Amino acid sequence: MGQDVFEITVNCIKLVLIFLMMVQAVPILVWVERRGSAFIQNRFGPNRVGPLGLLQLLADAVKFLTKEDFAPDKAIRPLFYAAPIFALIPATLAFAAIPMSVPLEIGGYVFKIQGYDMNVGIVFILGVSSLAAYTILMAGWGSASKFSLLGALRASAQVISYELALGLSIVGIILLFGTFNLTEMINAQQGTLSFKAFGHTVTSAYIPNWGIFYQPLAAIIFFAATFAESNRLPFDLAEGEAEIVAGFHTEYGGFKMLMFFIGEYGHMMLGSALMIIFFFGGYGIPWVTVEDVRQWAAGLSESATTISVITTLVHFLSFMIKFVFFLWVFIWVRWTLPRFRYDQLMDLGWKTMLPWALGNTILTALVIYLIS
Amino acid sequence: MTPDVFLFWFLALLIIGSGLAVLLFTNPIYSALSLAMTMVGVAAIFITLHAYFIAGVQLIVYAGAVMVLFVMVLMLFDIKAEIQAFSSGKISGAIKLISVGLLSGLIVGGIIMGQKSFVGELSKDAVQVAEAQKVKKSTSPDAATKELGMVLFSKHIFGFEALGVLLTVIAVGTVALARSRGGTHHAK
Amino acid sequence: MAEASGMPLGGVIFLTVFLAIFGTFLIFLARAIGGQRKNNSAVKRDIYECGIPGQEKRETKVSVKFYLTAILFILFDIEIIFMYPWAITFRDFIGTGQGTFVFVSMMIFLAIFIFGLFWEIKSKALEWD
Numbered sequence: 001m002g003q004d005v006f007e008i009t010v011n012c013i014k015l016v017l018i019f020l021m022m023v024q025a026v027p028i029l030v031w032v033e034r035r036g037s038a039f040i041q042n043r044f045g046p047n048r049v050g051p052l053g054l055l056q057l058l059a060d061a062v063k064f065l066t067k068e069d070f071a072p073d074k075a076i077r078p079l080f081y082a083a084p085i086f087a088l089i090p091a092t093l094a095f096a097a098i099p100m101s102v103p104l105e106i107g108g109y110v111f112k113i114q115g116y117d118m119n120v121g122i123v124f125i126l127g128v129s130s131l132a133a134y135t136i137l138m139a140g141w142g143s144a145s146k147f148s149l150l151g152a153l154r155a156s157a158q159v160i161s162y163e164l165a166l167g168l169s170i171v172g173i174i175l176l177f178g179t180f181n182l183t184e185m186i187n188a189q190q191g192t193l194s195f196k197a198f199g200h201t202v203t204s205a206y207i208p209n210w211g212i213f214y215q216p217l218a219a220i221i222f223f224a225a226t227f228a229e230s231n232r233l234p235f236d237l238a239e240g241e242a243e244i245v246a247g248f249h250t251e252y253g254g255f256k257m258l259m260f261f262i263g264e265y266g267h268m269m270l271g272s273a274l275m276i277i278f279f280f281g282g283y284g285i286p287w288v289t290v291e292d293v294r295q296w297a298a299g300l301s302e303s304a305t306t307i308s309v310i311t312t313l314v315h316f317l318s319f320m321i322k323f324v325f326f327l328w329v330f331i332w333v334r335w336t337l338p339r340f341r342y343d344q345l346m347d348l349g350w351k352t353m354l355p356w357a358l359g360n361t362i363l364t365a366l367v368i369y370l371i372s
Numbered sequence: 373m374t375p376d377v378f379l380f381w382f383l384a385l386l387i388i389g390s391g392l393a394v395l396l397f398t399n400p401i402y403s404a405l406s407l408a409m410t411m412v413g414v415a416a417i418f419i420t421l422h423a424y425f426i427a428g429v430q431l432i433v434y435a436g437a438v439m440v441l442f443v444m445v446l447m448l449f450d451i452k453a454e455i456q457a458f459s460s461g462k463i464s465g466a467i468k469l470i471s472v473g474l475l476s477g478l479i480v481g482g483i484i485m486g487q488k489s490f491v492g493e494l495s496k497d498a499v500q501v502a503e504a505q506k507v508k509k510s511t512s513p514d515a516a517t518k519e520l521g522m523v524l525f526s527k528h529i530f531g532f533e534a535l536g537v538l539l540t541v542i543a544v545g546t547v548a549l550a551r552s553r554g555g556t557h558h559a560k
Numbered sequence: 561m562a563e564a565s566g567m568p569l570g571g572v573i574f575l576t577v578f579l580a581i582f583g584t585f586l587i588f589l590a591r592a593i594g595g596q597r598k599n600n601s602a603v604k605r606d607i608y609e610c611g612i613p614g615q616e617k618r619e620t621k622v623s624v625k626f627y628l629t630a631i632l633f634i635l636f637d638i639e640i641i642f643m644y645p646w647a648i649t650f651r652d653f654i655g656t657g658q659g660t661f662v663f664v665s666m667m668i669f670l671a672i673f674i675f676g677l678f679w680e681i682k683s684k685a686l687e688w689d
Contacts, residue, residue, distance in 0.1 A: 011568075011571060012574060015571060015574060015575045015578070016578065019575070019578070019579065019582075064590070065589070065590055065593050066593055067590075069587075069590055069591040078402075079401070081587060084583065084587070085579075085580060085583030085584060085587065086583075088579050088582075088583055089576060089579050089580075092575065092579055093572060093575060093576065096571075096575060115571060115575065116568035116571035116572065117568065118424075118568075119424060120424045120425055120427075120428050120517060123424075123425060123428030123429070123432065123644065124427075124428050124431070126428070126432055127415075127428050127429075127430075127431030127432040127435070127436060128431065130431070130432055130435075130436025130437070130440075131412075131431075131435060131436055133436070133440045134405070134408065134440070134443070137440070137443050137444065137447065138405075140447075141401060141447055149447060152447075153444060153447065153448070153626050156440065156444065157444075157626050157629045157630070160437070160440060160629070160630065160633045161629060161633065163436075163633070163637070164633060164636050164637060164640065167432075167637070167640045167641075168640050168643075171640070171643045171644070171647050174644065174647035174648055175647045175650055175651075178647075178648055178650070178651045178652075179648065180425075180517065180644075180648060254590055255586060255587065255589075255590035256587065256590070259583065259586065343687070346629070346686060347686075350677075350681070350686050351681055351686075354636070354677060355674075355677070358670065358673075358674060358677075361643070361670075362667070362670060365650065365663060365666070365667075366663075368650065368651070368654070369650075369654065369659055369660075369663050372651070372654045372655075372659065375570065379569065379570065379573075382573075416569060416572075416573070419569050420569060425644070425645065429641050432637065432641060433634070433637055433638055433641060436637075437630075437633060437634045437637045438634055440630065441627075441630040441631065441633075441634060444626055444627065444630050445627055445630075448624075448626060448627060517645060517648060518645075518648060518649050518652065520645055521645030521646060521648055521649035522649055522652070522653075524642075524645055524646075525645075525646060525649065525653065525662050525665065525666075526658070529665050532642065532665070532669065533665065533668060533669060533672075535638075535642070536639065536642075536668075536669045536672040536673060537672055539635045539638060539639060539673075539676070540635075540672050540673070540675065540676035542631075542635055543631075543632060543635050543676045543679075543680055544676070544679060544680075546628065546631050546632075547628065547680060547683055547685040550624055550627070550628055550685070551683075551685075
């Protein structure tokens with residue numbers, strides 16, 4: 001975590017800040033969702049509480065806090081209470097491994113703008129997000145209700161089926177970049193399009209060097225699989241209203257349910273961030289490399305600290321813009337598409353996505369083999 | 373007490389504690405969840421040994437797939453809580469287990485250490501590994517994973533293909549077994 | 561040991577412990593502010609079943625398809641895991657001239673994988689109704 005106490009302290013504070021950022025983003029996202037869905041459905045969203053309805057979520061949070069803490073008689077207490085706490089863990093652990101900007105160099109220290117830097121980044125993220133199945137199972141079993149149990153089993157079966165498609169669609173990207181490390185993947189996507197084929201270097205000044213131009217099919221499969229992983233529409237049968245009441249969180253009320261939603265939105269944020277890193281250049285600015293930005297910042301000021309701060313801020317802004325765009329796409333899709341039936345959902349995961357992802361991997365390997 | 377030593381002892385106690393909990397819990401779901409915690413602890417130990425990829429694989433496959441299967445199956449079959457494993461209570465049962473484990477560990481360790489040639493071999497390998505480690509420290513952190521990939525696809529290629537066949541056989545066998553009991557199709 | 565620019569294990573453990581404590585704190589906060597459950601009526605304490613009192617026993621049978629899905633998931637997950645070191649070293653192998661061998665061997669593995677998937681789809685092991 002660092003050599004001396006100062007660095008360790010700063011890293012710990014950074015981890016806490018990243019978690020708090022995730023928690024704070026949830027009310028904002030819910031507000032965007034409610035106003036956005038209202039806009040799509042041609043009605044007003046919340047617009048009474050506070051300007052533009054922004055304080056609506058604060059009021060909701062206070063309401064949740066003051067609700068009675070409720071557990072059914074037959075519920076298994078330890079599991080029932082442990083499940084919402086455990087819901088926070090996979091999403092936060094995975095999100096803390098995402099690099100959000102260029103590392104900041106102040107004094108003699110280098111601070112990375114991520115919770116911790118994993119060199120097997122994507123394998124760690126996949127591993128930790130596969131622990132999300134335990135939240136669902138603990139909640140479903142702990143509720144001691146057969147509806148919750150059935151909902152939990154269906155939701156976890158859905159989650160694990162789409163983990164396959166998720167893991168497989170990434171193999172193409174790893175073949176392309178040859179590394180698991182997320183920062184190196186971002187660095188490989190700088191500047192304009194250029195790759196080596198048959199000994200020549202093909203470049204184009206109009207297209208940025210992003211992953212999506214190399215792997216469009218993988219991008220589509222990955223994006224669809226992230227919808228399924230975070231139980232969002234059109235894949236939210238396991239928690240859909242009017243289907244199975246509320247699935248595995250039927251028996252939860254008040255703050256415990258809010259913690260489940262923090263986990264769900266956390267997975268959504270993780271999916272957006274991964275999408276950006278793999279296919280849209282991460283924190284990089286299109287057509288422009290990190291060095292160019294550093295030179296521009298050097299033109300603005302003299303001290304090394306300020307240059308580093310400006311570069312970091314510019315890249316962070318770029319990351320945030322792409323991030324917010326993809327979160328909006330999540331919300332947009334939710335209110336546009338109808339829900340899948342459960343057998344359609346499982347068919348899609350096993351019989352459509354898996355073969356297509358395999359085909360993509362084989363094709364990518366073939367192309368790389370042939371052009372080298 | 374350096375941070376590394378503290379980390380090791382913390383993880384070791386975590387793993388042993390969860391392992392004991394698997395045996396001492398009477399509710400099978402708690403046992404399965406403790407086993408999942410043990411797997412996560414083992415993944416953490418792998419990290420301290422610089423085997424990063426293996427740690428990730430342990431998380432993905434063991435903690436994220438196998439244990440999920442265990443827990444799902446336990447929920448499907450609604451197994452009632454077993455009778456207690458030790459008749460005179462859990463604490464004395466835990467002490468019995470720990471002492472047996474310590475004793476067998478000491479015996480095995482004594483036998484191995486006593487064989488001088490074994491010790492010589494061990495230290496010879498260790499010296500080689502340490503020297504290779506010194507060379508490797510200067511390369512990128514990805515080196516261990518790439519090394520693994522290189523060795524896997526050159527020396528152990530037959531085992532790799534055999535694994536593919538084995539997995540397919542398991543898949544076919546499971547489906548056949550489930551079907552033979554009328555599992556996947558209900559008589560319409 | 562674990563910090564040599566590889567995996568910051570201390571950070572992961574710190575974050576997990578912090579989250580567990582934070583979550584527990586939140587639940588206690590909700591209990592303290594909202595109040596614990598008041599046993600007002602028997603219906604309130606029972607589990608939800610669309611508003612009517614509970615009908616069936618809890619021990620209903622669940623389909624075996626969940627089990628099959630989980631087993632097949634493990635198998636295909638292991639196969640995917642094996643593709644990761646291959647993907648990361650593919651270019652290096654091409655560089656050392658062994659590209660053909662590695663490519664063909666992985667294609668054989670994938671052929672076995674695809675055969676397994678194809679057979680399992682064809683035998684309707686994953687039909688959900």
